[in-house]
Amino acid sequence: MSDVDNARWQSDLDLIADAARRAGAVALGHFNQSPEVWWKNEGRSPVSAADFAANEILETLLRAARPDYGWLSEETEDSADRLSRDTLFIIDPIDGTRGFLAGQKLWCVSIAVVHKGRPVAGVLNAPALDELYEAVAGGVALKNGMPIRVSEPKPPVRFAIAEDVLNGFPQPLRARIERIRHVPSLAYRVAMVADGAIDGTFVKRNSHDWDLAAADLILERAGGRLVNLDGTALTYNRADVRHGELCAGSEPLLNEFLSPIAAR
Structure with a gap:
């Protein structure tokens, strides 16, 4: 740049x-x-x-x-x-x-x-x-x-995730997750990952550009990523501003959690 x-x-x-x-x-x-x-x-x-x-x-x-x-x-x-x-x-x-x-x-x-x-x-x-x-x-x-900087997750992994999604994980992985209470602001939830307050979050489908764009950059510059379940970065300002299922966290956490999430 x-x-x-x-x-x-x-x-x-x-x-x-x-x-x-x-x-x-x-x-x-x-x-x-x-x-x-x-x-x-x-x-x-x-x-x-x-x-x-x-x-x-x-x-x-x-x-x-x-x-x-x-x-x-x-x-x-x-x-x-x-x-x-x-x-x-x-x-x-x-x-x-x-x-x-x-x-x-x-x-x-x-x-x-x-x-x-x-x-x-x-x-x-x-x-x-x-x-x-x-x-x-x-x-x-x-x-x-x-x-601020993302955490280096150690068990239990503090994850903001819906219970129905968590139940779809393999039992050994599910047992390592400490599910935190719901955070009503998606942008703030991603910022909590950037700040190391939690280790990661799963995002259900149909979030929008305005929920994510600022938090995405903050997380990236804090050493984490917000990605699609195939690991790719989000693209903003498309005709359709809605997104599919997403995951946010540090690189090691994403490497561990994306495969079982995608395989649900």
């Missing part, structure tokens, strides 16, 4: 980190305040006034700062125009809305800059926890300004 690219992505990281802080402050103002809620996706997914308020400030700040970038947000109507852009913002104004509405602190503002299918700058702001994760291509993953 050239020095020009490095400077460009660092500038973008500075921009989205500031935007994430501002949007996080707006969302935090609605937290535990019973914001108005609507239902989308045929009543399966809640969206609140806090989501829309955070999305509005992000769209105002980022589109004005980078008018040539494309835009993909969970709370903005999608446009095919983004497919013609090499670089775009991928946004989830509140990842973990269900937890947010339930008064749980494990939610975050997720912002990524994606260039030619891969994230090059990413930020997760969890304002209720006073945590800010960030990473830039070629750099080091940071949490509140301090470098």
Whole structure:
């Protein structure tokens, strides 16, 4: 990567980190305040006034700062125009809305800059926890300004995984896994892997670009990977923004766990 690219992505990281802080402050103002809620996706997914308020400030700040970038947000109507852009913002104004509405602190503002299918700058702001994760291509993953690193898993392996998926593992492998409680924000769950708080996570199918892009880069720069079950990296900004089953963890963990997961 050239020095020009490095400077460009660092500038973008500075921009989205500031935007994430501002949007996080707006969302935090609605937290535990019973914001108005609507239902989308045929009543399966809640969206609140806090989501829309955070999305509005992000769209105002980022589109004005980078008018040539494309835009993909969970709370903005999608446009095919983004497919013609090499670089775009991928946004989830509140990842973990269900937890947010339930008064749980494990939610975050997720912002990524994606260039030619891969994230090059990413930020997760969890304002209720006073945590800010960030990473830039070629750099080091940071949490509140301090470098973070994936764990070196030792038994029992701390894994965020649904019970029905876990039950499909071979018994010897299943016996080595300590299943942690559900984390409502997928982006934050991947950040927990990057931070070494857990060793890995399995992701069920139908997650979306906005759930993953920022956390993917943070995990990569912390020494881990978020991959398809065949071990390949994710590609973002496709026509279909949904993904299949995924796994996140350190390289040794992925080498051990991908084969039995794929063979289920």
